[in-house]
Amino acid sequence: MGTLAWLRCRVNRRKLAPRLGAFVLVLAVSVSGLALSAGDPRAQASAILTALEKKPDAQRLAEASLAKAKDALRRADQQRAAGDQKRGAMLEQTALEWASASELLDKTAQTEKQLAELQTRTTELETKVFRVQALVEQTVARRARAEEAVRKLDEKAVKP
């Protein structure tokens, strides 16, 4: 404790206390909000569906699983309306499962597209490498011919 004496005298605890309190409150609200949305399968499924609705490619690609997610959410509403909260929650989890599968499918398709583009570029590079390699071989031969010509001319120049 003795070693922190220099710090104690520089910190104004009275001023710091309200600021710290506000910060803790904001943090608590944010964390609880996150925790709520993270733990709420309905909210998560709806968020994924909303995000995928903005992507026409994803809509087309994951049409079946997206339809199943929406159907599960609709049935969950019905169950909850009928008072069956347990099965309502189960159906919401099922909806999240289908929505997550759709999201993953979209991500996979994008990765596969990137892969195809990269493979095309690599093939083009391979072709260029092959061509330049051939050119280098031709130039090596050209240089050898020129070297030989210079050598012969030098020899000729030395001879009387």
Add this chain to the structure above:
Amino acid sequence: MRRGLAALLLTIAGCATPARLQVMTEVDRTREGQAVVDARKTAPQAYARAELLRQRAEQAFDDKDLASAQILSERALAAYLRATIEARLTRAENRLAEARVLEKQQAERLAQLELEQQRLAAEAADLELRAKVARDAEPLAKNEPASPEREKARREAARAIVTQGSLLCVAARLVEPNRGPLAPLLAKADELRKKLDTSAAAPIDDATALRSDCLRELTLARRPRAQARPAQGEADALLSELSRADFLPFRDDRGVVVTLHAPREAGKLSRAASEKLAELGLVAKAHAEFPVLVVSHDARVGAKDDGLAGQAVEALKAAGASRIEAQSAGSTTPVVPPNRPGATARNDRLEVIFVSPGG
């Protein structure tokens, strides 16, 4: 008796196992599919999760909670699908990583090869030029006096050779302005020109020797830069740039040459030539390492310097070019013999030479 039988039937019906749900059969079928079998190895966690959901569905079914079994089976079905997609994604990501490594390797290999090619091409060009200089320096058989017709042809050839030689010397001077042997060589060129205007025998051997000496001087002037930067390929790059701009350039001993036809209009620089020169001036400005030599050629036999090359130099300077020199070749180096049809259009020209500073 009847009552007893009815009670027994009700008891049996109550204990009977319900029919297996359709979705559960679908889960079983999906689970046996090749994609899920593959996912078991590639995405084990996702697969285990799907298995757990299936087991919970089976448990609910055994507990005769058919509604829960239905929902859990649907969820298991989605989880199996997710496992197969995860496996597909893992495979794609692995291949993507491999492809990135391969692309990087190929790009590095290409860059290495291109550098090697430039270096080799520069070395080969240098050796070829050395061979050319050595060949030109070989002693020639002395030309003996010939018939008047032959002598006339020899005189024309000597004029052309002197022009070529002096242009090579001027190019060397542009590369290395203070090169010692150039001044005597250029003086010799003037002397030969004067001699060619007299009735004395055409100095063809001296003209050839001059050209050979000037070529050697140009090669020597370039050597320090060529040796310092063997893989530079500057002239190739400039040639490509001018080709892309439709200037139809070509290379000769002096450097990269652009020919402008029909350069004269009422004794002055034509408008079309001025426009082209403005564009070439920008190129010269962008490639300041290349000094520029402008040579005017006149189709009129015996024509002397009419100042066209000087006007062209002004046009190039106006566009931002520096290190320029003007020379007039008159009618000494026609492209085609002057008596051929269409010779005027081809022989009347302006050459803009971007003198290669390093071979």
